Amino acid sequence: MNKIIRIGTRDSELALWQANTVSKQLNKLGYKTEIIAVKADGDIILDKPLYELGITGIFTKTLDVAMIAGKVDIAVHSMKDVPTALPQSIVQAAVLKRGNVHDILVHKGSTDFLETNGTIASGSLRRKAQWLNKYPNHKVEDLRGNVNTRLQKLKDNSWNAAIFAAAGLERINLKPTEFINLDWMIPAPAQGAMMIVAMENDNYVLDAVAQLNDIETEICTHIERQFLRTLEGGCTAPIGALAIYNEEEDTIVFKGNLLSIDGKQKFEIEKNVPINEWKKLGFFAAKEILENGGEQLMKELRSQLKK
Template identity: 45%
Template sequence: MRSIKIGTRNSPLALWQAREVARNLQNNNYKTDITPIVSTGDKNLTEPLYAMGITGVFTKDLDIALLNNEVDIAVHSLKDIPTQLPHNIEIVAVLKRDFPQDVLVRKSTSKNKELHELKIATSSLRRRAFWAKYFPETEFCDIRGNVQTRLQKLEDQDFDATLFSLAAIERMNLAVDYEFLPMMISAPAQGVVAVTARADDHEIKELFEKVNHRETQICIDIERNFLRTLEGGCTAPIGAFAEINDKDEVRFVGRLCSLDGKKCMEIDEIFTWNDQENFGEKLAHIILKDGGRELMQEIKLHLQ
């Protein structure tokens, strides 16, 4: 029987994700071999992501390994995968989404501060903009590295708090106090583990049909189509989250913000899903017609 060679970044969280995919494969009686690969995003921990040409910064090296037949599949956090994939690479499966939320983690000395008083460390344009929408006087600073590195920087450096994906904390079983932030709409596809493969590897694609989680697939397709339609190849503060129930009824919330959080367009819709309509694209066009197109132009000019 073929052993499936799994490519992954070498951070603790990425390795957890790779092992989770391996477990799903082993449950279907496949052998696995995990191959860690250092990504460009992990090599450069000084520049903020938005200054590095963020699209694909964590996926490029794994894409190359995949196209060179060094691995059979690559495992990613889906929010890191660009909406435009390289030629002959496609997403063949997603695991069930677990923790999509963003959370706030403070250092012990800032426990008594109000939210608007906190100095926040984050390199995410979305998190900065969404936070600034509610707390416009906030001072921000950049922070890079894996979860454990950022937690150490939180204790060692001169800021009060940082923002994490809850999935990262829960998957690593970290004993960390955190606060839920209902105003922070998740990044599209946040909290989802994805598997990419070569589009012409039909054996792998057929195998992963058994692994793919249908409800998560429907939701992330809506979120990523919303993102793709809005961004047009430009990184921007965009949030999107879809939930589906057993009657195929979807609730979708989406947001586009200016970089400083002062201008925001939001959408909150409930609809019945079918596989004929591109709901993400349709919802994004509502935002674009409501001033989103002009806002995207402003964001592109600021980021040039």
């Protein structure tokens, strides 16, 4: 078969970079590809915080519909944007080797505001909560849009700084010189990873894309998304998770947290387990948080986010 694999993507610079990366890798393996860009609701509606839009799948639904309708064969996503429950008939086909997992603080000039009062911008509940937990005197403003739009908004406003995923800025060569690595901030589950989804019955495409899968990234992101899924139960909440494979000891090091939106409550967990215990690590870590006070916080978050 000499089928052209149609790659669906959002039309932002970063999303197109991701789609082109997948296209080039498939081309090297001898497959023909075509990139089809669409605009997702999450890119169009920029005047509301994500959680008010029913954030789950806001960046992926348009491509899901296109795939089910037979307009594209695969879709490439930033994995952290993909709901933990995929639509019926759509499956995770591959996870590419992970990039930088961390968040960075892009600032303008002096960082004196870190010692006093400051205004930080971010559209992420997770980033907002972790920031306010560490800097309770600061204010966090909502910031929406693709990477380019958010960088421009930072320049145009009086905010001191804004928080970005390092991987996104690095991939399209927009990482500025004035930034701080936020290595204390636990990233979003699967941050820095790219996921390819496809139709479950498309064996030609599934066989092609499977060759791009990175097993270490697949395992670590599985743990993080399992932690997220067990905690949230369909609700968007300030949740961070990071699993790292320690090759020397053949173990998985996992860190996860759950916070209130104002950052005043924080539940966190850290585990170091043998690699053969990875399959349920995220589940057990989440259950431990829920049993130690996290369940009540999740009830409160569900109530707050429905308003």
